[in-house]
Amino acid sequence: MDLVRESAGAGRVVLWEESARDGAQAKTLMTAGFRVRLARETGRIFDSDGPRHVVFAAGFPAVCGEEFEAVRRVAGEAEGAVSVAAVCRGARRDLEQAVASVRGSRHARVMVVVPASEAMARVMVHVVAATRPRAVNEAKARPSGQPVALWAHHAGTRHAVTARTALDAAGIALAGRLLAEEHLTLLLPLRAGARWPDWLAPACKDGWVLLFGARWQPLAPLLDEHPVLYVSSANRTGGPPAATPAEALAVFPATVPVLRARHPADDPADGPARRATTTVTLHPDGRLSLHRHGAQDRPFPDPDAYLTDLRARYAPSPT
Known part of the structure; x- marks a missing residue:
């Protein structure tokens, strides 16, 4: 079941939290631990329903090994607090890394950025x-x-x-x-x-x-x-x-x-x-x-x- 889609379809609030994603563009300005805390605190706004209302963009796994591990840690430690997302370009290798970084995390997803429309x-x-x-x-x-x-x-x-x-x-x-x-x-x-x-x-x-x-x-x-x-x-x-x-x-x-x-x-x-x-x-x-x-x-x-x-x-x- 896609909890986020279900919430959106019912007209309920869904937040796309991308502070960590923006930090990733400057090469891991946010530590993995800080991202985990930020995800948990954001999800806590909605109590136990955080995964229904918060998609937390944890970062760009393809940037470097450190970034991959940061996203992986958020996917594991913030599971249940939010729906964790990995962000990537529309390239096969990037997509594979993004999927691997959130694999096994409930309600996780991948956001693919197409660089030119x-x-x-x-x-x-x-x-x-x-x-x-x-x-x-x-x-x-x-x-x-x-x-x-x-x-x-x-x-x-x-x-x-x-x-x-x-x-x-x-x-x-x-x-x-x-x-x-x-x-x-x-x-x-x-x-x-x-x-x-x-x-x-x-x-x-x-x-x-x-x-x-x-x-x-x-x-x-x-x-x-x-x-x-x-x-x-x-x-x-x-x-x-x-x-x-x-x-x-x-x-x-x-x-x-x-x-x-x-x-x-x-x-x-x-x-x-x-x-x-x-x-x-x-x-x-x-x-x-x-x-x-x-x-x-x-x-x-x-x-x-x-x-x-x-x-x-x-x-x-x-x-």
Whole structure:
């Protein structure tokens, strides 16, 4: 019996508690013991009916072994207090790890996060990506040393970057969600004096790092093989970004391979005009500002309206 579904179907309150999940995006900010206590206290709001009313997102088991064990401990020790959930990407290995982390826990479930929606795929342009920043710049016919965005599609890469920013825990959690769920391009402030690996330097300029978050799910198996990738819109300098594989083939020389996986929106008559991703700056104090218009803010009348909507949708969970 699915107690949560039963409660929802009867019109009763169901809480999705994701404080631990947000912490996991900053790589286990919450210890396993703290997560267990938080789950128990949250479930206690509903006395013995906690599993009917609270789904407790315990974390991302695929992030690292420590995270897997933290989720596993919550699943075992908070069983009966809440319905424990493991969160994962839509990749087979991640899903298997998520299932294993909560296996045997009564009323447990798995939440699968699909990194890019079909709606976003319909309005975003193609990109050029490479394991070397020089290759991206050469494909675009621009100076080889020009800064290039880092593709933050891999959890380990994203965590390594955000740990070196001037953001607090809440800011790091917000950055993770804006990249993984909103698919934005983000400018994040670097922490003064922080040392970073050589692979991060090409994405840094004047104390800021540029991260690209969008990802079309069918490309996940290919992207997962390359944790560090550099990316930019698929255009030659000065030209419009390519919206279809055919346009990319026409723009780039034969030395630049083009993936030809077709999407229904490749037919211009089948949807809205394609655009590059919206770029948002996340400031050290948590403020958001619009750096560049793009696909995500297009439906809104002005930047303030979009930023207001972002703040509302990605407000931290009440504690």
